[in-house]
Amino acid sequence: MSYYKACYIFVDSDFDDTKKCIESANYYLSETTEEDDDMEEQEDKYLAWLKYATFLAIIDNKLEHHPNASEDDLIEAVIYYLEEDDFLD
Numbered sequence: 001m002s003y004y005k006a007c008y009i010f011v012d013s014d015f016d017d018t019k020k021c022i023e024s025a026n027y028y029l030s031e032t033t034e035e036d037d038d039m040e041e042q043e044d045k046y047l048a049w050l051k052y053a054t055f056l057a058i059i060d061n062k063l064e065h066h067p068n069a070s071e072d073d074l075i076e077a078v079i080y081y082l083e084e085d086d087f088l089d
Helices: 018-022 033-041 052-065 072-085
Strands: 008-012 028-031 047-050
Touching: 008 033, 008 052, 018 072, 033 047, 047 052, 052 072
Parallel strands: none
Antiparallel strands: 008 028, 008 047
């Protein structure tokens, strides 16, 4: 059995990278390659925000350095990555 791994985390097209928006946004993961392609083409509805693997790496890195990181700490790590293209240890 083959499993599809989502490429991007999609958000609504009016999304921005602020903490408030990240906390309250709707997030979408495609279930198939075709759905991923369809969502990428619907730029008026969806924005490809972060690659799924990158998001997981950001969270894993933060938890590796700070196992008891809070939700705020994780959001801070995501925002740092978006601004600096680097991991926050």
